[in-house]
Amino acid sequence: MKQIKKNIIVVGAGPVGLLCALQLAKNGIPVTVIEAEPELTIDLRAGTFHPPTLEMLDSIGVTEAMMEIGIQVPRWQSRDLEEGLIVEWDMSVLANDTKYPFRLHLEQHRLTPILFKMLQRYPHAEVLFSHPLLELNQSDDEVSLIIGNKAENLLFTGKWVIGADGGKSVVRKACDIEFDGYTWPERYSVMSTTFDLYPLGYADNAYMSDPIQWVAFFRMPDIGPPGLWRMTVPVDSSISDEEVLTPHYANQVFKRALNGQLQQDIPIVHQSVYRVHQRVAKQFRKHRVLLAGDSAHVNNPLGGFGLNSGIHDAMNLTEKLTRIINEDANTELLDLYERQRKSVNLKYVQEFSINNKKQLEEKDPSIRQDRFAYLRKMNSNNVLRREYLLNSSMINSIQTANLIS
Numbered sequence: 111m112k113q114i115k116k117n118i119i120v121v122g123a124g125p126v127g128l129l130c131a132l133q134l135a136k137n138g139i140p141v142t143v144i145e146a147e148p149e150l151t152i153d154l155r156a157g158t159f160h161p162p163t164l165e166m167l168d169s170i171g172v173t174e175a176m177m178e179i180g181i182q183v184p185r186w187q188s189r190d191l192e193e194g195l196i197v198e199w200d201m202s203v204l205a206n207d208t209k210y211p212f213r214l215h216l217e218q219h220r221l222t223p224i225l226f227k228m229l230q231r232y233p234h235a236e237v238l239f240s241h242p243l244l245e246l247n248q249s250d251d252e253v254s255l256i257i258g259n260k261a262e263n264l265l266f267t268g269k270w271v272i273g274a275d276g277g278k279s280v281v282r283k284a285c286d287i288e289f290d291g292y293t294w295p296e297r298y299s300v301m302s303t304t305f306d307l308y309p310l311g312y313a314d315n316a317y318m319s320d321p322i323q324w325v326a327f328f329r330m331p332d333i334g335p336p337g338l339w340r341m342t343v344p345v346d347s348s349i350s351d352e353e354v355l356t357p358h359y360a361n362q363v364f365k366r367a368l369n370g371q372l373q374q375d376i377p378i379v380h381q382s383v384y385r386v387h388q389r390v391a392k393q394f395r396k397h398r399v400l401l402a403g404d405s406a407h408v409n410n411p412l413g414g415f416g417l418n419s420g421i422h423d424a425m426n427l428t429e430k431l432t433r434i435i436n437e438d439a440n441t442e443l444l445d446l447y448e449r450q451r452k453s454v455n456l457k458y459v460q461e462f463s464i465n466n467k468k469q470l471e472e473k474d475p476s477i478r479q480d481r482f483a484y485l486r487k488m489n490s491n492n493v494l495r496r497e498y499l500l501n502s503s504m505i506n507s508i509q510t511a512n513l514i515s
């Protein structure tokens with residue numbers, strides 16, 4: 111088998127893998143990304159970027175490019191199917207906490223080409239498509255990877271490997287790292303339409319509680335103004351994937367969600383259905399192998415924490431790896447990466463996303479009313495609103511991670 115020596119190998123050219131590679135390349139470190147697919151993937155996935163993520167990406171010039179095509183969302187809503195609008199959150203109260211007091215909506219598959227293009231500027235960075243990782247082993251000094259290739263399998267060796275190969279991570283499995291947690295029984299469906307929800311009073315982002323079928327609404331930029339309206343909903347296990355993926359199903363869901371405000375069928379542009387998990391890897395580091403993004407943790411999309419926390423991993427990890435490579439810093443820094451990122455994932459991302467889901471689907475009318483009262487109280491003055499938004503915008507999670515030593 112052909113053996114090729116590499117330096118740092120990143121497995122997966124998703125947003126987290128590309129960002130890791132970009133950070134390392136920017137710091138002068140040779141890096142190879144291997145990606146199983148023949149090109150960057152395009153599908154309906156994450157699309158909300160929180161203020162700390164925008165600040166981090168600003169430091170490498172990515173935010174500017176995202177802002178050119180994304181939608182700034184300074185206000186978002188908490189709604190209920192029966193009661194209508196509960197609260198409209200105004201993020202301008204965070205103006206002293208962040209340079210970006212808003213959410214930015216941008217499809218994940220519009221971020222990856224930005225990262226890829228920036229990475230191509232560095233001659234010491236390469237992205238190898240159609241190079242799936244098959245096996246991984248490590249010794250004290252290096253990691254060896256067997257990679258599938260059309261002609262023959264390849265053997266790459268590297269000093270460090272970052273597994274950014276998503277929820278089903280081959281890297282994580284090859285390292286025998288447990289993925290603790292569970293899978294929700296219901297699937298989620300994502301669907302989008304050109305039908306405009308502004309005239310019905312919707313903000314660019316809204317979460318609507320309903321004991322039968324809650325809805326998360328987002329206006330996404332798509333190929334340009336006016337963009338598309340996207341809905342994510344839970345799907346009962348009695349309904350087949352085939353049925354969910356019909357325009358008839360999507361129209362039924364839109365009509366129910368809009369509670370009598372929509373009679374006619376509307377154009378459905380995209381539909382998908384997927385399984386949702388709450389899992390965190392037992393270890394984010396196994397000697398010379400590090401996990402980041404979905405390979406290390408997965409969660410339901412309520413709150414938009416998944417990809418954001420993956421980006422926070424990438425920035426934290428590559429800063430430490432750079433110090434180890436360029437300044438000969440102690441490799442124990444990578445254990446600090448695990449302590450910081452794993453604990454905030456458990457404390458914020460898992461806990462908040464599970465809580466958000468519970469609240470949206472709550473069946474008990476009095477608990478529902480208590481929640482509405484709580485939300486109204488939190489929105490009733492700037493101090494309480496700021497407290498609420500520091501958590502939902504992930505600012506507190508970053509501050510907590512930085513305090514862990």
Ligand SMILES: Cc1cc2nc3c(=O)[nH]c(=O)nc-3n(C[C@H](O)[C@H](O)[C@H](O)COP(=O)(O)OP(=O)(O)OC[C@H]3O[C@@H](n4cnc5c(N)ncnc54)[C@H](O)[C@@H]3O)c2cc1C
Binds near residue numbers: 158403417420
């Ligand atoms: C179907 C789906 C829908 C989602 N929807 C939402 C949403 O609505 N909102 C939200 O906030 N989050 C959502 N998420 C989560 C969000 O998309 C992820 O948090 C984000 O993609 C994480 O980025 P990543 O780079 O870690 O992993 P990924 O984006 O999964 O990228 C991993 C990359 O690794 C590659 N790869 C996999 N195996 C190998 C291998 N063996 N060798 C080489 N390459 C490999 C893959 O092809 C892929 O390009 C969704 C996730 C999924 C799976």
